Amino acid sequence: xxxxxxxxxxxxxxxxxxVLIAVEITVCSIALGMVIGILVxxxxxxxxxxxxxxxxxxxxxxxxxxxxVLLFIVYFGLPTIGLNFGPxxxxxxxxxxxxxxxxxxxxxxxxxxxxxxxxxxxxxLGMSKFQTLFFIILPQAVRLSLPGFTNEFTIVLxxxxxxxAVGIAEILKYGRDLIVTSFKPFEIYLACAxxxxxxxxxxxxxxxYIASRFEVPGxxxxxx
Amino acid sequence: MSLVRVxxxxxxxxxxxxxxxxxxxxxxxEVKVIIGPSGTGKSTLLRCINMLAPPDxxxxxxxxxxxxxxxxNLHQMRQKIGMVFQHFALFKHLKAIDNVxxxxxxxxxxxxxxxxxxxxxxxxxxxxAEHADKYPAQLSGGQQQRVGIARALAMDPLLMLFxxxxxxxDPELIGEVLQVMQNLAKExxxxxxxxxxxxxAKSVASEIIFMEKGHIxxxxxxxxxFSNPQNERTRSFLHKIAELYGETL
Numbered sequence: 001x002x003x004x005x006x007x008x009x010x011x012x013x014x015x016x017x018x019v020l021i022a023v024e025i026t027v028c029s030i031a032l033g034m035v036i037g038i039l040v041x042x043x044x045x046x047x048x049x050x051x052x053x054x055x056x057x058x059x060x061x062x063x064x065x066x067x068x069v070l071l072f073i074v075y076f077g078l079p080t081i082g083l084n085f086g087p088x089x090x091x092x093x094x095x096x097x098x099x100x101x102x103x104x105x106x107x108x109x110x111x112x113x114x115x116x117x118x119x120x121x122x123x124x125l126g127m128s129k130f131q132t133l134f135f136i137i138l139p140q141a142v143r144l145s146l147p148g149f150t151n152e153f154t155i156v157l158x159x160x161x162x163x164x165a166v167g168i169a170e171i172l173k174y175g176r177d178l179i180v181t182s183f184k185p186f187e188i189y190l191a192c193a194x195x196x197x198x199x200x201x202x203x204x205x206x207x208x209y210i211a212s213r214f215e216v217p218g219x220x221x222x223x224x
Numbered sequence: 225m226s227l228v229r230v231x232x233x234x235x236x237x238x239x240x241x242x243x244x245x246x247x248x249x250x251x252x253x254e255v256k257v258i259i260g261p262s263g264t265g266k267s268t269l270l271r272c273i274n275m276l277a278p279p280d281x282x283x284x285x286x287x288x289x290x291x292x293x294x295x296x297n298l299h300q301m302r303q304k305i306g307m308v309f310q311h312f313a314l315f316k317h318l319k320a321i322d323n324v325x326x327x328x329x330x331x332x333x334x335x336x337x338x339x340x341x342x343x344x345x346x347x348x349x350x351x352x353a354e355h356a357d358k359y360p361a362q363l364s365g366g367q368q369q370r371v372g373i374a375r376a377l378a379m380d381p382l383l384m385l386f387x388x389x390x391x392x393x394d395p396e397l398i399g400e401v402l403q404v405m406q407n408l409a410k411e412x413x414x415x416x417x418x419x420x421x422x423x424x425a426k427s428v429a430s431e432i433i434f435m436e437k438g439h440i441x442x443x444x445x446x447x448x449x450f451s452n453p454q455n456e457r458t459r460s461f462l463h464k465i466a467e468l469y470g471e472t473l
Contacts, residue, residue: 120276121313125327125379126303135330139317218316218361 037103306376
């Protein structure tokens with residue numbers, strides 16, 4: 001028991017080499033998902049009728065495909081039609097597209113819950129639509145979407161081991177390499193689990209801290 | 225010249241015709257109270273006047289500028305028309321004082337210290353100077369609505385539109401908002417109020433407009449309207465309101 005514990009502790013530094021890549025995958029995927037997600041959310045609310053249909057189909061498709069399948073399509077499938085992406089870019093595209101569909105829902109919900117009166121109030125003061133979006137809608141939407149965004153970030157973080165499937169050296173891959181030489185799968189995978197768990201907590205509390213900085217009465221977001 | 229001229233304004237939402245040819249004028253210093261059953265286009269009419277809901281046809285003039293002309297700079301014209309909303313519509317992420325100062329800084333381009341001085345002044349006018357640093361969620365409904373009035377007043381409008389300003393308030397809080405509106409009327413502010421507060425209408429309105437199904441059925445001075453309504457529908461509507469509010473009109 002003690003030996004196992006020691007073995008886990010001594011191998012955590014080796015596995016930590018994979019942490020950076022896991023974080024990179026998560027941050028890049030979330031960023032891609034955020035850019036597309038915000039665009040999709042705005043188009044679905046403010047876009048033309050046809051545009052709304054197009055983005056609805058987009059959301060519908062990408063929420064319905066497992067990330068691993070999407071990842072394989074991007075990494076193994078697209079090269080056959082001449083689109084070659086490296087493993088890292090493929091993972092970011094796969095996780096990012098999937099996340100964009102979920103993030104779009106988060107932002108859309110946030111914007112819709114702000115209500116049309118806020119926009120009217122801004123316009124009635126003589127502000128332009130853009131000014132109202134920027135000074136009134138956006139600051140509220142950011143606050144309202146923070147809890148959902150935090151959730152989505154941690155989900156993508158926990159999906160990042162999928163990168164293993166296309167041979168990226170992240171935490172799980174380093175673990176596999178160790179197991180091949182040590183034959184201690186239980187200890188090694190447990191060590192991987194601990195690392196992910198700690199990472200999860202770190203980001204969870206980071207976002208909670210950010211939320212508390214943005215908190216004003218009426219937007220109790222840090223507790224959630 | 226009238227301050228506002230509304231000429232044959234029509235507006236539909238889908239198949240639902242909300243305004244079916246409404247015309248009237250507002251003179252400087254007048255207080256018009258619009259009454260009528262719900263869904264008859266009272267709020268839509270207010271939103272037409274400041275072009276938040278542009279009419280499908282018809283013309284609206286503010287002084288000598290036609291708002292319904294697509295070339296008109298609406299952002300500039302809306303500064304001259306203050307609006308107070310039924311559900312206050314305060315910017316929830318901003319303190320009371322920031323709510324009032326925002327338009328001054330972002331729209332009028334005032335420097336911050338002047339804007340906040342003026343904003344404080346306007347909050348004082350509605351009796352909320354000591355609540356300047358509170359967020360909307362920390363204020364009562366009546367206080368929120370008074371901040372809403374101060375926010376509109378801060379832009380020095382020529383005209384104030386009130387869209388059922390007290391109908392979302394507890395009975396106990398209605399008085400403080402009406403008091404502010406009464407003071408405004410006494411100071412000579414031109415106002416158009418959609419409200420069923422008949423006491424208010426009686427004491428400050430220069431004209432009461434009864435609307436139904438997108439039309440103005442009757443418009444006259446309060447005394448005339450209450451003592452001798454011409455239209456049968458007006459009569460029965462006023463009767464119902466009197467019953468509801470327990471007032472003898």
